[in-house]
Amino acid sequence: MKKVWLTKAFTFVVSMLILSFVTFYVARLAPGDPLQAFYGDRVEQMSSAEHEAAVRRLGLDAPIYVQYQRWIGNLLQGDCGISYKYKEPANQVIGAFLGNTLLLGGIAYALVFILALLLALCCAYYEGSWIDFLFCKLGTVAYYLPPFWLGLILILIFNVNLHWLPGSGAYDPGMASDIVNRLKHMVLPLVVMIVSHVWYYAYMIRNKLLDEVRQEYVLLAKAKGLGRWEILLRHCLRNVAPTIVSIMAVSVNHILGGTYVVEVVFAYPGLGNLSIESAKYHDYNLLMLVVLLTGAFVILSGIAAQTVNEIIDPRMKVERGVQG
């Protein structure tokens, strides 16, 4: 047991190291002068002594691998460098945005999976009928609607023309703690997130369920006199649970990425908006931190899913032991 955890921790650390290494090198080699981003047009008017002092202050004078070492060392101590644009420590800038993103992403994630499961069960129950067919066709179209475009259309209808719901921001000025106000602002982004993601997962779960209802035990359960719903919910659903957990882990990455795009459409103050902005202004300290945080989150959720699966189905541990 201990060994399993050590392996997992080791995998995580190595993955993060590689990720941070690549991110750092890409960010440093990319065009765009960090000095310019930090000091703006003043850079051109600096004397050479001032220029050198500025370079030293931002730590740009050392060779790149030394910079990387320093950056990692600082990161481990909780210092993520200064955001060139906001002139504040990057982790402080991110703090406020992170909460908003986790709120939107978390709710979207939960809703997407609840709905996907319901849709999948419905399709599996009515397999081959017009309900199944209709869901499949509608789902495919919904999946291919560009999320940002869907967002724009919704804003056009419900905000610009009908004035029902707000179309931008996370809350009205001065109403940050008003939950109803916040929820109102989240309705349209959530609709976009659900419409553009739900079918992908529903379809995977549906197909898995359809394979499952062809197993022999279903016949036995039927012979015992169980109802169709009962078989589906009590037996089949349990057997596809590991697949669902795996899908849920993989989807963290997609749903988070989707949240980032939706945030920009709805001018929602979250990590997505922040990362696009920092890319535009060459604010790499901030961008690197967002990438690292996201990467860590995704890798951790992958490990968590594996652990959950091993608890649900202990056979997996054995299988992996034999292969690896």
Next chain:
Amino acid sequence: MNENSDFTLVGASRNSVFQDTTAKPHKTVFHMHWLSFILFGVIVFCCLCAPVLANHDPTHFYLQHLNEAPNAEFYFGTDSMGRDLYSILWYGGRVSLAIGFLSMGIASFLGIAYGCLSGTASSWLDNIMMRAAELFSSIPSILLLLLFLAFIPRPGVLSISCVIGMTTWMNLARIVRSEVRQIRCSDYVWASKMMGGGFWHVMYHHLLPNFLSPILFMMIASIGTAMLTESTLSFLGIGLPVEIVSWGSMLSLANRALLTNAWWVVVIPGLFLVVTLVCITNIGHAFRHHVIRNSSNL
């Protein structure tokens, strides 16, 4: 293949991709494919004939006619810069489609090459390569795109396609690798090697036809995904600049259009994009082998 012959061909035949011998589960699905083929063909044809169809100069700003709703002169209206949407739509389609196909080419090349290498490599190298690909695909693609785009001061059609291709090859590589690993130990590959078939011969005649059919669907679908990605990037203001007209960069003016309630600027290019994407997906499905399930026990 003659049905009545005494011998049946085993293994892969390159042509099998185009002869979907399995029965179609729904008649309607079959018709959808043809409808999509025709619709997609019409859209591509219209984009190729852009100079004939356009009734206004796509590069001209009609400053007297800003934000005009669709009318007899400007069929689809004009945007906030005074461009005729109807004319630039066809030119924009050329760029969008070009990016879709180019990205597909780049992603397929990378994915197949990586997958073949990983599939034929020794197990520890294969392990490392797959771990690397996994790590690469664990970051949301929008962040990867942001990182790569940072290298390009002024994105153009080719550079955008490269960036999109470079961020979407991982799934393809994974499938190619598992197919290659399955096939490389099969008897007919051994037989071919025994008879003196070299690496490339085996690759081209035995492996490629086998994994082409599972990945063809993904390759076609990736055209659509690339077009979608391009439009998202352009909308976010980090893709193509407004001067290079594509369906995505036309939509990048949409935020301004929302203020003036100019629905045609948002709806029309988006509708073309969606229709094209759905067509491409349907075409992709036509090349996919349908899973025939026996009857349900439920």
